[in-house]
Amino acid sequence: MNYTNQTMKIVSYFALFLSLTLSSSLFANRGLEIALLSDKNNEGYGDSSSTMTMELISKKGDVVTRELRFKRLEVPEDGDKSIAVFESPRDVKGVAILSYAHKQEADDQWLYLPALKRVKRIASKNKSGPFLGSEFSFEDFSFQEVEKYEYEYIKDESYLGKDCFVIKRIPLDPYSGYTKQLAWIDKENYLLQKIHHFDRKSFHLKTQTFGEYKQYLGFFWQPHRIEMQNHQNGKSSVLKFEEVFFKQGLTANDFSQNSLKRSR
Amino acid sequence: MQSNAKYLALFLISFFLLPIKAEFIGEISLDNRHFFNDGALGQDNNHSSISFSPEIFENLEDDRIFHFKAKLRNDNKDTERNLVDIQELYFIEIGESKEIKYGMSKEFWGVTETSHRVDIINQTDTTESFDGEDKLGQPMVKVSLEKNWGNIDLYALLGFRERTYSGDKGRLRLPVLIDTDNPIYESSAKNKRTDFAIRWSHYFDEFEVALSHFSGTSREPRLMPSAKKLNHLTPYYEKINQTGLEALYLIGGLALKLEAIRRSGQGDTFSAATAGFEYTQVGIADSRIDLGWILEANHDDRLSNSPFVVGTRLTFNDSYDSQILSGMFINEKTEEIGMLIEASRRIASCCMISLEAMYFDDANEDNGEIKLFGPFKEDDFMRIEFIYYFGE
Numbered sequence: 001m002n003y004t005n006q007t008m009k010i011v012s013y014f015a016l017f018l019s020l021t022l023s024s025s026l027f028a029n030r031g032l033e034i035a036l037l038s039d040k041n042n043e044g045y046g047d048s049s050s051t052m053t054m055e056l057i058s059k060k061g062d063v064v065t066r067e068l069r070f071k072r073l074e075v076p077e078d079g080d081k082s083i084a085v086f087e088s089p090r091d092v093k094g095v096a097i098l099s100y101a102h103k104q105e106a107d108d109q110w111l112y113l114p115a116l117k118r119v120k121r122i123a124s125k126n127k128s129g130p131f132l133g134s135e136f137s138f139e140d141f142s143f144q145e146v147e148k149y150e151y152e153y154i155k156d157e158s159y160l161g162k163d164c165f166v167i168k169r170i171p172l173d174p175y176s177g178y179t180k181q182l183a184w185i186d187k188e189n190y191l192l193q194k195i196h197h198f199d200r201k202s203f204h205l206k207t208q209t210f211g212e213y214k215q216y217l218g219f220f221w222q223p224h225r226i227e228m229q230n231h232q233n234g235k236s237s238v239l240k241f242e243e244v245f246f247k248q249g250l251t252a253n254d255f256s257q258n259s260l261k262r263s264r
Numbered sequence: 265m266q267s268n269a270k271y272l273a274l275f276l277i278s279f280f281l282l283p284i285k286a287e288f289i290g291e292i293s294l295d296n297r298h299f300f301n302d303g304a305l306g307q308d309n310n311h312s313s314i315s316f317s318p319e320i321f322e323n324l325e326d327d328r329i330f331h332f333k334a335k336l337r338n339d340n341k342d343t344e345r346n347l348v349d350i351q352e353l354y355f356i357e358i359g360e361s362k363e364i365k366y367g368m369s370k371e372f373w374g375v376t377e378t379s380h381r382v383d384i385i386n387q388t389d390t391t392e393s394f395d396g397e398d399k400l401g402q403p404m405v406k407v408s409l410e411k412n413w414g415n416i417d418l419y420a421l422l423g424f425r426e427r428t429y430s431g432d433k434g435r436l437r438l439p440v441l442i443d444t445d446n447p448i449y450e451s452s453a454k455n456k457r458t459d460f461a462i463r464w465s466h467y468f469d470e471f472e473v474a475l476s477h478f479s480g481t482s483r484e485p486r487l488m489p490s491a492k493k494l495n496h497l498t499p500y501y502e503k504i505n506q507t508g509l510e511a512l513y514l515i516g517g518l519a520l521k522l523e524a525i526r527r528s529g530q531g532d533t534f535s536a537a538t539a540g541f542e543y544t545q546v547g548i549a550d551s552r553i554d555l556g557w558i559l560e561a562n563h564d565d566r567l568s569n570s571p572f573v574v575g576t577r578l579t580f581n582d583s584y585d586s587q588i589l590s591g592m593f594i595n596e597k598t599e600e601i602g603m604l605i606e607a608s609r610r611i612a613s614c615c616m617i618s619l620e621a622m623y624f625d626d627a628n629e630d631n632g633e634i635k636l637f638g639p640f641k642e643d644d645f646m647r648i649e650f651i652y653y654f655g656e
Binding site: 056058064065088089090091092093105106108116117118120121123125126128129130133175177253256257258262264 | 289291321329356358360361363370371372374375397408410415465467469470472512514516517518519544546547552554579581582583584585610613614616651653655656
């Protein structure tokens with residue numbers, strides 16, 4: 001009997017310990033919970049092809065436009081694959097970037113230069129630099145796998161009339177250009193509405209907003225307008241998705257190095 | 265060149281007779297090179313040229329691509345710099361994890377920046393620029409296979425293109441003229457020989473590797489005293505076998521690179537290699553400017569000394585894509601230094617402008633060594649190029 005009692009005691013202590021750690025970890029990871037629910041929106045799309053324009057807006061309001069095409073393939077067990085092909089300006093027409101995202105390790109990236117017919121492996125760690133001269137960095141363009149951040153729930157706040165969660169995420173990658181990000185995620189559909197990006201000096205450098213969400217395939221929400229405002233230099237960039245098609249039957253074959261070379 | 269022009273004309277006629285919906289684009293480039301000193305052989309100080317490159321690209325069906333690109337160039341001083349070349353005129357048939365390309369095309373092999381040891385499919389157009397980056401179209405059939413263990417490319421190279429050399433009135437040329445009208449071939453098939461090449465490439469996380477083999481007529485000729493023309497050199501194109509290795513390893517933002525070849529068939533079997541690194545500092549001094557560093561060392565069994573190169577690349581990341589590239593070629597043994605600076609930016613969405621300057625420095629004029637830049641010591645120059653792009 002004594003023996004059983006002791007076992008019971010140990011078991012109950014263990015259960016108490018387990019429930020304590022679980023609840024405290026749940027409490028600390030409410031941010032992660034929200035991030036995971038938000039990330040669910042990126043699942044199940046299969047593949048997508050889009051044409052987009054990017055407007056670079058100077059402090060004075062002058063606008064220059066870039067056009068690009070973007071293909072994406074969902075790879076559930078690892079990160080997604082994508083090809084971005086530049087259409088304009090003319091001197092970069094046909095330049096393309098192939099990316100294989102990974103949940104844990106650094107992404108694999110190749111750049112294709114059509115004038116030289118050269119495929120060049122590029123260091124994905126150099127991701128904090130500007131993308132195509134815009135206020136977006138390469139990092140803002142790559143897939144933001146949940147595993148690559150640490151999360152913390154901050155507060156509830158209304159943004160543009162939508163009830164939102166505000167969560168803090170800290171990039172785990174030391175090569176990230178950001179020390180932290182604050183993300184506004186709406187409570188209805190768990191869609192990203194706004195991100196404040198803080199640079200290495202913890203200065204609120206940029207604000208990214210997501211708008212014109214449209215639903216595809218009956219469940220997949222795609223923003224058609226993403227804007228990045230740089231508070232330091234007064235410039236902004238607007239990415240507009242002109243056309244988006246889903247489930248076009250793309251396969252890994254369309255995301256190989258050979259397909260990168262013929263991607264224009 | 266004559267026959268090339270004939271094919272081009274034929275092609276253009278057939279293209280306009282068969283109306284197809286395709287993307288028609290192109291570029292026109294004007295360039296002027298100003299040499300600071302009189303030519304060692306009495307050549308002029310200002311050389312201008314105009315180039316025209318029309319291009320057609322079409323996805324015929326989901327699994328077939330057509331691509332055409334020609335390059336026509338006219339130089340106001342050096343007739344050897346005039347060019348009519350079909351750079352691309354091919355179809356690609358796309359299959360499941362494979363593709364077949366047939367026609368004229370350009371193919372690049374390699375990882376290093378300042379010298380391309382392994383790259384061998386296409387002939388070099390040395391008259392376009394000093395760096396050897398400009399190539400001529402090569403007729404080929406290429407089969408590419410994508411396997412779990414890497415990509416395999418098999419090439420049958422149908423026929424041979426001769427290397428271009430500056431003529432009598434050209435600059436950046438050897439003191440002795442090259443008799444390009446009377447090349448000598450080791451192969452009895454001369455420039456009709458079919459050459460073969462194979463390349464395997466793969467990557468393992470941060471490590472990229474490629475192995476290749478080429479068997480055929482050397483793109484790089486040996487220059488022999490001409491039996492036909494006095495004071496001329498004749499290009500001698502021998503049959504060679506060349507095995508190449510390319511490797512690249514990424515450590516964070518640092519890329520370590522190696523290219524090495526072993527070639528037989530041109531006198532003694534020899535090896536040559538280029539190794540070095542590339543590193544980019546993203547956003548220097550809290551700006552949006554990136555600073556890239558390139559350091560590459562060269563070795564060639566045939567030379568007593570090869571230069572090493574230090575280069576920098578400033579990328580401004582502005583809406584004009586402004587860039588400044590600089591390089592210093594240092595040849596320790598011969599006490600020579602070559603310096604290059606290249607700047608380019610976009611002007612509106614239609615046009616680009618670029619400036620290039622090259623300076624050759626010889627610290628010790630006569631130190632008993634054969635000078636690598638000796639023939640070019642009067643050829644310091646500045647080049648300005650304006651490119652206009654047309655079509656959408």
